[in-house]
Amino acid sequence: MARLSDLTDSMGRALESAQARTGEFLFEPTLRLGVTGLSRAGKTVFITSLVANLLNPGRMPQLAAARDGRLLLTFLQPQPDDDLPRFAYEDHLATMTGPDPAWPDSTRHVSQLRLSIRVRPTGFLTGFTGPRTVHLDIVDYPGEWLLDLALLNQDYADWSAGALALAEGPARAQAAAPWLQALRGADSAASFDEAQAQGLARAYTGYLTRAKDAGFSGCTPGRFLLPGEMEGSPALTFAPLPRPDKPGRDSLWTEFRRRFESYKRLVVKPFFRDHFARIDRQIVLVDALGAIAAGPPAVEDLRLAMADILRAFRPGPNSWLSSVLGRRVERIAFAATKADHLHHTQHPALTAIMEALVADARARAAYRGAQTRSFAIAALRTTIEQTLDHDGRQLDCVRGVLMSTGREAALYPGRLPEDPAMLLTPARRGAGAWLDADYDIMAFRPPSAALGQGMGPPHIRLDRVAEFLVGDRLL
Structure with missing residues (x-):
């Protein structure tokens, strides 16, 4: 009898949860965004900058709701899962943007933060309803666990x-x-x-x-x-x-x-059961430039690791039945971070390399109904661009403050090939080093600049990523 009672209670709780989630889906929808990546990819910085720029969207022109004036208010809420620690947003933002800016500690466990976004709906609903609220639950977890x-x-x-x-x-x-x-x-x-x-x-x-x-x-x-x-x-x-x-x-x-x-x-x-299987949207952050600088073996190792990571996803569209049958990942963004270490003329090549690294897994995800997209981003821009003359040649460089010395320095990391196969083919063949090119990367410190009124931290394409991941839910 005890086991039957336990089963009945369990079924009752599941039904109550399904009803609650169905109501939430209809009236105050919740979108669960997973943020992961391997070490040094910048997960903590990404979440901190994303939250800061959604709270103060002056730097988010490619997020349609912000550009069109429909994003009325964004505010922080207590995280919904009482058994998860809160993502330390305020501490990380203070570390990144304080008088002596530094990089925050990396992700070491699962954490969560809830943003509630008040938007004015579009279309025929505008005349019948007032503003509505969309809850964005951001879940941070180490890529190594994935x-x-x-x-x-x-x-x-x-x-x-x-x-x-x-x-x-x-x-x-x-x-x-x-x-x-x-x-x-x-x-x-x-x-x-x-x-x-x-x-x-x-x-x-x-x-x-x-x-x-x-x-x-x-x-x-x-x-x-x-x-x-x-x-x-x-x-x-x-x-x-x-x-x-x-x-x-x-x-x-x-x-x-x-x-x-x-x-x-x-x-x-x-x-998998408690965290990963509940994700609606996902961004995978990748330090592709670090792997390229480390050489062909690191690039091939990254490609294989990405295949293992993406094999774990269950892509496809969600419906109101997802709360009962199990959620699926609807959209997956692949982001090559630290794009501020390159001149903007090289960003298309970095994006193409990112697409090539996940080509097979991306094709499988798209085939099963999920939307996917690759980006070259910098969640916190640390450099300015500069063109220098070197031995009679014009080099497109970036300039920033080095972590190691505290001094300004210009970096020319090398020219990425427009065809990703120029990197991935020797990596797959087991080459020990690049034959005709060297790639470099430096550690720049966060910029020392106060945030303007209504402005989040400076970034590169963070607004495009936000539009892809959540923009359709802010209509």
Whole structure:
């Protein structure tokens, strides 16, 4: 009887939730926007600047509701999910725009912020209804966690084989060397020993950290890099192993296989169920320029990581039944960040590279009904453009204040090819370096400039991204 009662209560709560969401969809619709990307892509800066520019839309002419004067008021609300921390918008904005501007800390956990946007409707509804409110729930989560969703379709043997092949390749040889050395002293078929398990897990985490610092994107499991409250738990204490011929029940291999499955059950599945599966719109931020500067292996690694990330999406249009049947991602934006590190004449080439990096996954998403678009953006513009004469040649540069010295410097990062295949083909073929070009990138500090009345932080194409992701809901 107790189980029947629990089932009845569960069905009742589900029905009440569906009714509430149906009413919300009709009268005060809510749009859930997921923001993710791999490390150094600028997720925190993007959300902070997006919120600031929606609250003060003077720099948002390509957002139709703002341009047409229909965006009447935007204000912050308490986040709707009581079990999620609030995105620290005010702290991040103060860090970026204060008297001594700096970059905020990167994303380390899931957080959320709700914006309520009051708009004047268009069309025939204008004469019958007053302003209406659209709630925008912004969910920030690490891209490394999203990469973990690919683990759901793998068993420990497949994952180990793939991870070992990647680590033993020439691209990651330097980063992987200490871990592979530790692995040579381990016998997968030997009896399990906890001290040995912890040592192997630490060595593997060190390898992932070095690979990430070297510009590589595909570093799983993601929680090894961002363990949070689970640090030191058995679910985060394993590593890839060579498969033995006959692993015993108490072997190192068997225990690591069990812990791998626990990781999926305790970490990956709850993230998918509680956060990722509820997304309506998604933006994936990518530090493509950083990968290009790191060389062909980093570009190929980024392409493969993007394929793994986008494989996790369930693209397609939503309807009022989505609250019952499960939501689907309607629109996906792919954004190459740090476009302010390039002269505007190179932005089309950066956009084309972004499109090429996600071409296969983008085609699958579009085929299943989702709208997709690629952008070259800077959520916070840190540079001005300048043309300099160098050895009789005119170079289109950008100028900004360097993080390392606090001094102004001009940067010419190299000329991106108009055809993305000039980069992606040698990357796919395993080239170790670019043959006829060098690409550079500098770390610029945020600009020291007070925000004007009604103005958010300066940006590049943030308004175009906002129009694509939410503009249709502000009509």
